[in-house]
Amino acid sequence: MSNRFITSLKSRKWRWLYITFAVFLILVVVVGTYAYQKRDSMLMGAINKAKAKLLEKYDMDLKIQYYAFQGMNAVQFKNIQLLPRNRAPLAQIDDLTVSVKLWPLLFGDVKLGQVILDNGMVSLVKKDSISNYDFLFKKQKKDTVENDNPKQNLAALADRLLKNVFFKVPNDLDLKNFELSYRDDSTSQRIVVPSAVIDGGDLESKFLLNDHEAAWNLTGTIDSDNQECDLRLFSDKKEVNLPLLQRKFGLAVSFDEISFRLDKAQRRNKELLELHGQWGFKNLKLNHWRISSNDVIFPEATMQGSLNIGASSMEISKESTVQVKDFVFSPYVKYVHKPEKEIFLAIHTERIKAQDFFDAMPTGLFPGLNGIQVEGHIQYDLNFALQLKRPENLLFSSKMDDKDLRVIKWGEANIAMLNTPFTYTAYEDGKPMREIVVGPQNPNFTPLDQISRYMQISLINTEDPFFFRHKGFEEKAFKLSIVTNIKEKGFKRGASTISMQLVKNVFLNRNKTVVRKLEEILLVWLMERSQQVSKKRMYEVYLNVIEWGNNVYGITEAARYYFGKTPAQLGLGESIFLSSIVPRPKKGLNFFDWTGHLKGNMLRYFNTYGHIMTKTGQIGVDSTTSNYGFYEVLLQPHLRPPRPAVADSVETIDMGEDPLLFDDLGGGTPASSLESVSVPQNLKKMPLTKEGQEASAEEEKPKRSLFDRLLGRNKEEKEGKDNSEDNKDSKREQKREE
Numbered sequence: 001m002s003n004r005f006i007t008s009l010k011s012r013k014w015r016w017l018y019i020t021f022a023v024f025l026i027l028v029v030v031v032g033t034y035a036y037q038k039r040d041s042m043l044m045g046a047i048n049k050a051k052a053k054l055l056e057k058y059d060m061d062l063k064i065q066y067y068a069f070q071g072m073n074a075v076q077f078k079n080i081q082l083l084p085r086n087r088a089p090l091a092q093i094d095d096l097t098v099s100v101k102l103w104p105l106l107f108g109d110v111k112l113g114q115v116i117l118d119n120g121m122v123s124l125v126k127k128d129s130i131s132n133y134d135f136l137f138k139k140q141k142k143d144t145v146e147n148d149n150p151k152q153n154l155a156a157l158a159d160r161l162l163k164n165v166f167f168k169v170p171n172d173l174d175l176k177n178f179e180l181s182y183r184d185d186s187t188s189q190r191i192v193v194p195s196a197v198i199d200g201g202d203l204e205s206k207f208l209l210n211d212h213e214a215a216w217n218l219t220g221t222i223d224s225d226n227q228e229c230d231l232r233l234f235s236d237k238k239e240v241n242l243p244l245l246q247r248k249f250g251l252a253v254s255f256d257e258i259s260f261r262l263d264k265a266q267r268r269n270k271e272l273l274e275l276h277g278q279w280g281f282k283n284l285k286l287n288h289w290r291i292s293s294n295d296v297i298f299p300e301a302t303m304q305g306s307l308n309i310g311a312s313s314m315e316i317s318k319e320s321t322v323q324v325k326d327f328v329f330s331p332y333v334k335y336v337h338k339p340e341k342e343i344f345l346a347i348h349t350e351r352i353k354a355q356d357f358f359d360a361m362p363t364g365l366f367p368g369l370n371g372i373q374v375e376g377h378i379q380y381d382l383n384f385a386l387q388l389k390r391p392e393n394l395l396f397s398s399k400m401d402d403k404d405l406r407v408i409k410w411g412e413a414n415i416a417m418l419n420t421p422f423t424y425t426a427y428e429d430g431k432p433m434r435e436i437v438v439g440p441q442n443p444n445f446t447p448l449d450q451i452s453r454y455m456q457i458s459l460i461n462t463e464d465p466f467f468f469r470h471k472g473f474e475e476k477a478f479k480l481s482i483v484t485n486i487k488e489k490g491f492k493r494g495a496s497t498i499s500m501q502l503v504k505n506v507f508l509n510r511n512k513t514v515v516r517k518l519e520e521i522l523l524v525w526l527m528e529r530s531q532q533v534s535k536k537r538m539y540e541v542y543l544n545v546i547e548w549g550n551n552v553y554g555i556t557e558a559a560r561y562y563f564g565k566t567p568a569q570l571g572l573g574e575s576i577f578l579s580s581i582v583p584r585p586k587k588g589l590n591f592f593d594w595t596g597h598l599k600g601n602m603l604r605y606f607n608t609y610g611h612i613m614t615k616t617g618q619i620g621v622d623s624t625t626s627n628y629g630f631y632e633v634l635l636q637p638h639l640r641p642p643r644p645a646v647a648d649s650v651e652t653i654d655m656g657e658d659p660l661l662f663d664d665l666g667g668g669t670p671a672s673s674l675e676s677v678s679v680p681q682n683l684k685k686m687p688l689t690k691e692g693q694e695a696s697a698e699e700e701k702p703k704r705s706l707f708d709r710l711l712g713r714n715k716e717e718k719e720g721k722d723n724s725e726d727n728k729d730s731k732r733e734q735k736r737e738e
Contacts, residue, residue: 383396423438472525502541
């Protein structure tokens with residue numbers, strides 16, 4: 001009895017399922033039949049709606065000569081035109097057939113199935129400041145509201161974007177004769193795609209630049225259903241530059257191959273999207289005067305890992321790796337947008353052969369390291385964390401394990417040369433001025449023990465307080481530099497040590513490239529780690545080569561030029577003055593009045609550094625008479641400016657940065673205890689020179705974009721501007737000397 005009852009229940013259950021499915025199927029057929037009958041009117045309504053939207057939002061006309069359904073789910077269009085009003089035509093397509101997948105359409109997703117396109121053209125035109133494509137970058141009111149929404153979810157936004165991209169990639173594509181062109185007042189480029197085919201996800205396409213001036217191939221696979229791709233872009237010819245970048249910005253870029261692979265897009269939850277993949281290139285070549293004076297060649301590199309996008313953050317995961325030849329390191333980058341903007345950066349390497357690191361360096365990027373040979377191993381860790389609104393909470397830690405590192409052979413920058421007499425080339429505006437022998441053969445060379453102790457300690461205090469204790473870099477000064485520059489929203493404070501200045505002056509060219517500082521850091525690291533050059537010898541060379549005025553190099557020429565003395569005869573005030581002008585050597589004469597005495601705006605500087613040197617026991621109390629020698633500084637008569645007809649008007653200036661902490665040169669308070677030294681609060685702002693007013697006016701000029709500041713557009717314009725400014729300085733100084 002019970003078995004019959006159970007069997008009856010099961011039969012009833014299946015009967016209801018059959019009935020439900022039949023009803024659903026009938027509804028689908030009815031709705032489908034209705035939609036099929038009304039599809040022409042629905043298509044017309046959708047097109048009219050699109051026309052109205054384009055006209056209202058973008059002031060653009062959409063014209064279609066013919067459109068009709070082909071089969072169940074395909075629509076054919078003929079002679080499509082996009083015409084921005086009062087501007088050049090934007091796009092035209094002769095024949096386009098598009099089909100969509102029906103199943104995703106039931107859930108509201110428009111997913112392309114097949115696309116057939118014959119003879120299409122998109123023309124981007126910019127004349128003066130007006131373009132026919134600026135509507136693409138206009139921010140709508142809706143976008144503004146979303147961006148200000150504290151609940152905006154970056155992961156959801158990225159997920160929608162990813163889906164939109166893959167949904168617009170058809171499973172099957174047959175494209176013939178498509179052209180994309182760009183034209184403005186100075187540049188004209190045209191790219192033609194003679195054919196592009198996607199067959200079951202396999203992609204084959206070719207791009208021709210300006211009638212076979214260059215040709216690129218794009219091949220690979222695209223799986224739009226699973227949102228995966230594996231693509232390769234390569235050129236038919238070697239070393240073909242990307243033309244738009246070269247003509248627009250002077251940046252020559254060429255490569256043998258660029259590859260990109262997206263393996264997986266994982267949606268952990270609504271607030272986390274993980275993109276796993278790999279990218280790489282072969283023989284990437286760059287050439288730009290702001291990057292390097294030579295071609296920079298990256299032979300081969302790959303990066304694999306994941307990009308994690310959260311609700312309000314983006315990060316490159318710690319598990320990601322970058323490999324260049326045999327050198328491998330793990331980068332970590334994270335940007336937090338809300339509630340406060342934060343930046344995190346970390347670099348980690350395992351213990352690796354040091355030579356692998358130098359072999360991986362791009363050819364032409366660091367010429368001073370070309371040919372270097374080392375032994376031993378290195379292991380490096382960098383940790384950086386910055387809150388943009390609270391930069392004082394900066395976390396910065398840089399640790400290098402290089403205990404067994406040895407330099408076997410120096411490269412083009414032969415650091416060991418510093419131990420012997422050598423010839424130093426002084427540069428002016430990137431051009432060699434004259435050669436100076438650094439050694440006893442030169443009568444102007446002065447050994448360290450023959451230079452006034454006042455001069456030695458003054459320059460140490462102002463330029464590099466911990467020079468005799470650090471290993472080429474001062475982490476606290478570097479952190480203070482970052483914090484100050486972020487707060488001031490500009491470059492107000494540097495962190496160069498004497499070691500860094502020495503390497504820059506002696507071994508590096510004067511081309512102002514964005515990577516020169518990195519080359520300087522690497523050379524300083526090797527110089528200090530090798531210990532082949534003593535600190536005192538470094539300081540001795542430094543004092544004998546740095547610039548102290550117009551064609552004035554080394555302490556001997558400086559002492560004679562300004563005061564008619566030898567380096568051994570320099571007093572405290574003269575030493576403080578010479579130390580003060582090292583960052584701006586050509587401004588030295590501007591600080592004197594017609595009597596040959598220093599202007600009052602230098603008094604604060606003397607009191608600041610004199611107070612510190614007294615407090616730390618580097619100079620005795622009896623040396624502080626006349627404000628640390630301020631009133632005893634007297635410029636040679638032939639260099640003094642003419643006597644003014646009337647008294648100078650008083651202007652005001654802030655004398656600049658707070659003093660750095662410092663180390664001592666034999667005697668005085670140890671550097672480790674100097675952090676407690678305070679500067680008197682009564683050191684107020686002092687009168688401002690005309691040059692100071694000019695500097696303030698320079699800071700108020702409009703700021704350029706980051707790309708323009710990094711690359712610039714024209715080397716000759718930049719050099720002309722620099723030369724013009726330096727010529728003004730030279731004319732002022734020549735006039736004073738006359």
